[in-house]
Amino acid sequence: METDKISIWDYTIFPGRNIYSHRPVMKMIVDIGKYGDIPTKDIKGFNEKLIKAFPGLRTNCCGLGYEGGFLEKLKAGTYLGHVLEHVILEMQYMLGYDVRYGKTRLLKEPNVYYLVFEYKNEVCGLECSKAAVFILNSFIRGEDVNIDEFLDYLRRASQDGELGPSTSAIVEEAKKRHIPITRIGHESLVRLGYGRHSRLIESTLTDATSCISADLSSNKQLTKALLSEHKIPVPYGKVVFSEISAVMVANQIGMPVVIKPYDGNQGKGVFLNLKTNEEIKEAYREASKFSNGIIVEKFVKGRDFRILVVGDKVCAVAERLPASVTGDGKHTIKELVDIVNSDENRGESHEKALTKIKLDSVSRNLLRKNGLTEDSIPEPGQVVVLRQNGNLSTGGTAIDCTDIIHPENAQLAVSAAKAIGIDIAGIDVVAEDISKPITETGGAIVEVNTAPGIRMHLYPSVGKPRNVAKDIVDLLFPKEEDYNFPIVSVTGTNGKTTTVRLIHHVLGLCGKTVGMTSTSGTYVGNKCICRGDNSGPISAKTLLSNKEIDAAVLETARGGIVRGGLGYDLADVGVITNITGDHIGLDGINTLEDLAFVKSLVVEAVKENGAAVLNAEDSMTPKILKRVKVRPILFYKDEEPTQVTRTVDCVKVFTKNGTIKIKDGAKTLDVIDVSDIPITCGGLIECNIENSLAAVSALYALGVPIPVISDGLKSFDDNKGRFNLYKLNGFRVMLDYGHNPAGYRQVIKTCKKLGYNRLIGVIGMPGDRQDSAMRTVGEMCAEAFTRIIIKEDEDLRGRKRGEVAGIFYDAIIKKGFDRNAVTIIEKESDALRAAVEEARSGDLIVMLYEKLEPLQEYLESLGAKNAFPLAVQEKKTFELLA
Incomplete structure (x- = not known):
């Protein structure tokens, strides 16, 4: 039954390379009800409301190659599905995401469409699509919509889907080195790389930091005890569990003191330079909101420095300044905070270089302590401090001091990180002058932080930015071979399983632990870890996360490509064994050309220095070659199909007089006699000769020595379930x-x-x-x-x-x-x-x-x-x- 509104039927998310785009896209199926054959120009007031709400649509090209193309189509008559695609992209663009790709096609006459649209933030893409449907349905009914309210909501929702600033910086640095990135869930946990040398990282917390070390660093009193054992200067203090105890310890230590939660973070509940019993009681009550145990320790006079330790070296140092405003004699403190917060570099949380200042109970108490309120008007030039700590998360700023730290202080910071067992640590130091040894000036290390934020080093308010993300990636992947993980992806109509088995077997002779996915199961080395048809993207992702493997050979089936895209980013070698009319009539594949287009993704998604292996005797190869951007390797039996091999610059792998040969430029190499390959049954099984040619091509592209290829083909005789x-x-x-x-x-x-x-x-x-x-x-x-x-x-x-x-x-x-x-x-x-x-x-x-x-x-x-x-x-x- 036709309805008078747009309804969403289904979503499919393609986070990796897919048949629609090499960028992440979503596919949404919608029913546009009775508007299947009614253009929007015939829906009263629709086009006018649309352009008023989304003026940016005026400049959309819409495939016509010039600005205003979409507006032309809108005026001439276009349909709701097409308009919905443009609105989803426009809303993402308005939220700051540079997305451009979209596609709308009729799925079922007369009113069911599928839309494919690019996204960068999954939460944003999903929410924008839902909001766009609601908005267009409102326009259909002749109702106006407050777009700004939607954008405010979408902006907040999108922030939840973003990687944190530290994780994002590390990910961008990893991308420069072409290290594969796999996001796990919707938080900031990501996997960098594949296989044995892959690493997990969340913010700046890596998989090398033990749970004990992380727990130690969050227990400030235990941290101080350990540091003291290593003769590292720390402020003296004790843990208390009541106001009375806090007052007693403060008087015992001697004022001024510091009060803070013994397991807190981000400067929450930290109070400095407390000089009276009343201040101590009030601070205790606030700090106890964050922890049961409260530390009372001697106040160390000085400036607040953060030292970033990565591995065994100091990579950056910053002086942290607490959130403050400077009076102009005209505006109230509250108004001055609003002015500071209007800086486009300040965000609600961690999404920007700085965080907005918040006037809360902590800042109001501090103002009151200094005889001020948020309605006070400071004198011109008067600096009003709104926080006692300099954390960026509470609105603080940072000055880069990396070049002036004294070597002895740097060594103390590294020793502190090693004492706790943290590979990436934020060492908080209080000192009058970081350029002088704190052992001489009375300074101290007050905290050792796991997962330290790096915004202050990447974007200091004053001084030189430090690319500490590069230092972190260097720590995680000290050598290029640590992230250069070989992948071979094999698709085609027939021969995929035999080909991946051959490649897997030969690579295993090279001393590597090789993972393999296939229709018969997933293997690590020669051990099957999961039986069944594992030729889809989920199986590929699972295998690539395995910490035992050094390389992977993936059988990549049509169905998985269509329904989920690729389970990896780029392969070193993509192989298409052949294309025949299998699966035509399924998943929108109606011709051999359609099937070739789908399978072509495997040879398109190849590294720049990789290779595409194709069957020169297959009728679809000339079409596929047009999509290939890397070195082609063409294989064939006996007679060279000159119409293909002589029209492209390629490596040729072929049989001649019963021998598999490789012709690469001027050199011709003999690999093995076909009769010596057991799975060809002495040359009787022609398809296994083709499979052997495909395997030789892939192995040669990987740089496997010819004798190893030959020995591997001779020793592979267990092709389970095939002939x-x-x-x-x-x-x-x-x-x-x-x-x-x-x-x-x-x-x-x-x-x-x-x-x-x-x-x-x-x-x-x-x-x-x-x-x-x-x-x-x-x-x-x-x-x-x-x-x-x-x-x-x-x-x-x-x-x-x-x-x-x-x-x-x-x-x-x-x-x-x-x-x-x-x-x-x-x-x-x-x-x-x-x-x-x-x-x-x-x-x-x-x-x-x-x-x-x-x-x-x-x-x-x-x-x-x-x-x-x-x-x-x-x-x-x-x-x-x-």
């Missing part, structure tokens, strides 16, 4: 995962080379393939097999039980196949059992399976032996017998 041949009571059984016409064609071709008395096929296909593909396979089987048993997959993939089998049966019979020689046995294991029970000597049974393990277990229970390594000898023996 697995078993010998049993005078006949043989082959198990393979052929699941489309191209796969069946290769299986049948191989069987003919192996020889047989009768060829028995146990056949089926996944239910999400097109009827035409099933009919093609059925006809192919009718021509090739002597006896056919049709089975069905357990997962029907949207089909009714018996539907797939029925399509196969009809196609086979229409081809003239003997009705008495074709049977439907829906359960896969029962179908194989029936074929085995009726097999005769010399027969070859071919089983195109859905689930491998139960079938293998059944054959092994009958005493079947793996005949795969003997396949060539088996063929020769059979020919002699024949």
